Amino acid sequence: MSIFPTRRLRVARGPWLESYGLLLPGLIFLAVFFVIPLCLMLMLSFTVPSLGLEHYRTLFFTSAYRRIFANTFLLATLVTAVSLALGLPVAWFLAIAPRRWSQPVQLVLILSMWTNLLARTYAWVVLLQDTGPINQTLLALHLIAEPLPLMNSLFAVTVGMTYIMLPFVVFPLRNRIAMLEPALFQAATLCGASRMTSFRRIFLPAIATTLGSAGVSVFVMSLGYYVTPSLLGSESRMVLAELIAQLVQSVLDWGLAGAAALVLLVMTLFLYGVQRRLNRQPHTTP
Amino acid sequence: MLLSFENLGPWRIALGIIAALVTAFLVCPLVLIVMLSFDSSPWLVFPPPHWTLRWYRELFTDPDWLGSFMVSLEVGLTVTVLSVLLGLITAIGISRTRTAWRPACETAFLMPMILPVVVTAIALYAFFLRIHLNGTFCGFVIAHLILALPFSVGAILNGLAHIDPAIENAAVLCGSSRTYAIMRITLPSLRPALFSAAIFSFLASWDEVVVAIFMASPSLQTVPVRIWGNLQQDLSPVIAAVSTVLIVLSGLFIFGANFMKSEKK
Numbered sequence: 001m002s003i004f005p006t007r008r009l010r011v012a013r014g015p016w017l018e019s020y021g022l023l024l025p026g027l028i029f030l031a032v033f034f035v036i037p038l039c040l041m042l043m044l045s046f047t048v049p050s051l052g053l054e055h056y057r058t059l060f061f062t063s064a065y066r067r068i069f070a071n072t073f074l075l076a077t078l079v080t081a082v083s084l085a086l087g088l089p090v091a092w093f094l095a096i097a098p099r100r101w102s103q104p105v106q107l108v109l110i111l112s113m114w115t116n117l118l119a120r121t122y123a124w125v126v127l128l129q130d131t132g133p134i135n136q137t138l139l140a141l142h143l144i145a146e147p148l149p150l151m152n153s154l155f156a157v158t159v160g161m162t163y164i165m166l167p168f169v170v171f172p173l174r175n176r177i178a179m180l181e182p183a184l185f186q187a188a189t190l191c192g193a194s195r196m197t198s199f200r201r202i203f204l205p206a207i208a209t210t211l212g213s214a215g216v217s218v219f220v221m222s223l224g225y226y227v228t229p230s231l232l233g234s235e236s237r238m239v240l241a242e243l244i245a246q247l248v249q250s251v252l253d254w255g256l257a258g259a260a261a262l263v264l265l266v267m268t269l270f271l272y273g274v275q276r277r278l279n280r281q282p283h284t285t286p
Numbered sequence: 287m288l289l290s291f292e293n294l295g296p297w298r299i300a301l302g303i304i305a306a307l308v309t310a311f312l313v314c315p316l317v318l319i320v321m322l323s324f325d326s327s328p329w330l331v332f333p334p335p336h337w338t339l340r341w342y343r344e345l346f347t348d349p350d351w352l353g354s355f356m357v358s359l360e361v362g363l364t365v366t367v368l369s370v371l372l373g374l375i376t377a378i379g380i381s382r383t384r385t386a387w388r389p390a391c392e393t394a395f396l397m398p399m400i401l402p403v404v405v406t407a408i409a410l411y412a413f414f415l416r417i418h419l420n421g422t423f424c425g426f427v428i429a430h431l432i433l434a435l436p437f438s439v440g441a442i443l444n445g446l447a448h449i450d451p452a453i454e455n456a457a458v459l460c461g462s463s464r465t466y467a468i469m470r471i472t473l474p475s476l477r478p479a480l481f482s483a484a485i486f487s488f489l490a491s492w493d494e495v496v497v498a499i500f501m502a503s504p505s506l507q508t509v510p511v512r513i514w515g516n517l518q519q520d521l522s523p524v525i526a527a528v529s530t531v532l533i534v535l536s537g538l539f540i541f542g543a544n545f546m547k548s549e550k551k
Contacts, residue, residue, distance in 0.1 A: 026372055122513070123318055247412065
């Protein structure tokens, strides 16, 4: 391009304004309303009420806060495991089933994904409460004597969050499975491999990176989730995001909240890095 | 074998059953909400003893709820316009930076999407309290714009990747100014990308709860904030009615988006 004289004429005021200049408004906006607030929060965590690492010590060495970390990781692990276990078969189904069957499933996934988060969570609150349809049905069938304590439990949060995370597992996996080479599996069958063997030796290795990357992204999203745990979960099983919100809203402990937020931020960035790594890896074709 | 549905044998049944169960798992809550919104009992008795439109009447005659819909719409549309404009400028800027800087720039603009919303929310809350933007329309828009911008930049960058810059350069060589070439050539071919940038930006604001909870004031509440507030007190069927309205809206949205897509082909 640069060999053309017209282009050269523009160089004087050209490239800088046309590229970096265009980035300026966005960068300034991001710096003022994203970077500065985050730095402010970071600063609060070291300076309120007095200068020091006090809040970090509290977070890491108080058993109550350690339990919150444990709850957070347990929840994220459970949600990731269940989402992957349910998401893989559905993705597989979507990739290979005839259109007339896969299309309705896909439509439902998209509709539920685009439905307001609170609407979906509200549905689970109603479904799982003591007087909700599930308990009522079980009571009517005399399968249980008194309502199961489904609400405000780890079970409820796991169900509610899996519901939200499923599309994030299903769609990338479906795309990956749809890309697999059928000839590989035919060859495996010709060579006498059973379905289980081709599943274990070809299918799983081929989708491993996608599975890993989807798993990490669900794990990251679950780590910082606030709405569902706070509506469906219990006080005794509080997670990190709830702690942060509560510290700011009711306790007004900005220092500790900032510290907790920073820990969450660092964990998120680390896992995001891992996920980027996974995504960049070439797909293994066994 | 594993990729042909007909030859899956017993695995086919397992796959079909799991897919059916998961679909049921996804549909049931939505159906339940819709049914409850017509349930005459205020205690959410299921199955409904009688059908009623009472909750919709309450919803549409309640100035608070109507006000919230207006606030959501105003914030959402303002965010959409700003996000598409800023996203467009930024995406063009990113696509023209030298390759070494590009990934860094992209990551920087994606950050608000990657960080947990609760972290962004309290950081903005702390900042806005100090510069007195909290509870204002302007503050609300800025906060949602931060969250919407990554979607807009992403969508437009994706669109730019499918456009050959040589065409714009050809126009410049033929004597057009750079601005004119962008207006007449690049922008029109970006239309689908701009459209999805607008949709995602709007939804990022319309559906957003966490940041909104911190930004809201008693007189400035979006629909999700009002739902949230109501959920803290009781499970009034009015929430089911609001949720149904939201489900129908997103259904229409998907239908519309699909329609646009098939129109394009």
